[in-house]
Amino acid sequence: MLRHIAAAVVLVAGFIGHAAQAQETAAPAQTYVPRTYVHAGALLDKPGQAPRGASTLVVQDGRIVQVADGLLAAPAGARLIDLSDQFVLPGLIDAHVHIFSDDDKTAARLEAMTRGAETRFVVGLDNARRTLDAGFTTVRDLGSDPAAITALRDGIEKGLIEGPTIVNAGRMISISGGHGDGANGLAQPYAELERAHAVNTCDGPEACRRAVRIQVSQGAQVIKFAATGGVLSNVAGGLGRQMFDDEMKAIVDTAHAFGRKATAHAHGKDGIEAALRAGVDSVEHATFTDAETLALFRQTGAYLVPTMIAPEAAVAQARAGQRPPAVLAKAEEAARIAFEKHIEQYAAPGVKIAFGTDTGVSAHGDNATEFKMMVDAGMTPARAIRSATVDAADLLGLSASLGTLEVGKSADIVAVAASPLEDVTQLERVTFVMRRGVVHRLDGARQPWPAD
Ligand SMILES: [Zn+2]
Incomplete structure (x- = not known):
């Protein structure tokens, strides 16, 4: 520890000397990268293991460079963030969001006809900021306009705009009339227009291979497809399997050939199991399962992404008339079953x-x-x-940089006022958010951005 502080002091001294010299010569040869010392009252550095007591995280250039027991004194020139009365853990990861979906569902239903891409993009910018502010430093977007999501993703990556790290699918691949067919329920002229331009619908393995390749060419980092019907699509097709084995296999194999993971939207048992047999890396929702389905999850090692708040929200919206009538029955069915089935899933070793x-x-x-x-x-x-940390990072293929707070990993850090291991709702009220070493929320308040 002493050696470390000494080194930091030398570094700071070197910087001061260098700055003075730079005034004379105006030719800085190297840049001093400041360090941030984060004092944690308790630190869950490796979720799944027991938390540590009072600890210090040292952050430099967006990465963690030291994790130490106790509250280390910050050397001169370093920033100190005092979370010594807070519980600190890795930035949260949500493996299933739609960042461009508007919270205003009545407007959203008509948005394709009434809003330009620019308007929708602005909504997405705000959604991204709110997501980060809630402590979610990384999300996987599983269905957005490919041009919009790649622009948002890259803008955040370059530090031009504020938001979480995004791992994105493009459009969800779907059979005609399936959950991801944008023509569902549209009046004929609009349906024809949609079908003329859609590149995400496919029928038969050849077409499904092509649909994956097109999504990859448009920037998709993960491939999402609809194995079964869905709650929110405007078609009364139920929640059972809609895609054939050869179509799913074509999608998964093509995604893997491009080094992409494949994830299936699936509610019905038949569709979940067919997707697992086709080799998917994860299944979204997985609403109707039994012991056989769970055995297949264990056998394949695929992740289950539960999305429990979605059916509840959808039922409320459908009852309020904010969703098309075809949605209500499906939403009620999914919400009714989701809760009890998930108890079974969570208990399954x-x-x-x-x-x-x-x-x-x-x-x-x-x-x-x-x-x-x-x-x-x-x-x-x-x-x-x-x-929401270690496991989601693994699913996203980002375990090398995310999921735990260890030396070399990204400084994606959140804090809450009391232990979420005792009261998990603490995570609904994060007091501190740092992403890649940049502070976005401090003392419970959103920070001005950009920081400089
Ligand atoms: Zn979704």
């Missing part, structure tokens, strides 16, 4: 679960309300937190 909310159905920024539902459905808070 060996089934991998990654935190995901389908936010965009529910309101952006409310992502953390999923935690309480998971715990109410039988999961321990410790496991629920692990599902």
Whole structure:
């Protein structure tokens, strides 16, 4: 520790000397990268393991460079963030959001006809900021306009705009008339227009291979497809399997050939199991399962992404007339069954679960309300937190940089006022958010951005 402080002092001294010299020569040869010392009252650096007591995280250039027991004195020139009365943990990861979906569902239904891409993009910018402000430093977007989501993703990546790290699918791949067919329920002229331009619908394995390749060419980092019907599509097709084995296999194999993971939207048992047999890396919703389905999850090692808050939100919206009539019966069916089935899933040993909310159905920024539902459905808070950190990072293929707070990993850090291991709803009220070393929320208040 002494050696470290000494080194930091030398570095600071070197900087001061260098700055003076730079005034004379105006030719700085190297840049001093400031360090931030984060004092944590308790630190859950590796979710799934026990938390540490008072600890210090040292952050430099967006990464963690030291994790130490006790509250280390910050050297001169370093920034100190005092969270010594807070509980600190890794930034949260939501493996299923739709960042461009508007919280205003009545407007959203007509948006394709009434709003330009620019207007929708502005809504997405705000959603991204609210997501980050809620402590979600990384999200996987499973269905957005490919041009919009890649622009948002890259803008955040370059530090031009504020938001979470995004791992994106493009459009969800779907059979004609399936959950991802944008022509469902449209008047004929609009349906014809949609069908003329849609590149995400496919019927038969050849067409489905092509649909994956097109999504990859448009920037998709993960491939999402609809194995079964869905709650929110405007078609009364139920929630059972709609895609054939050869179509699913073509999608998964083509995604893997491009080094992309494949995830299936699936509610019905038949569709979930067919997707698992086709080799998917995860299943979204997985509403209707039994022991056989869970055995298949264990056998394949695929993640289950529960999205428990989505059906509840959808039922409320459908009852309020904010969703088309075809949605209500499906939403009620899914919401009714979701709760009891998830108790079974969470209790099943060996089934991998990654935190995901389908936010965009529910309101952006409310992502953390999923935690309480998971715990109410039988999961321990410790496991629920692990599902939103270590496990979600694994599903996203980002374990090297995310999921835990260890030396070399990204400084994606959040804090809450009291232990979420005892009260998981603490995560609905994060007091501190840092992403890649940049502070976005401090003392419970959103910080001005950009920081400089
Ligand atoms: Zn979704």
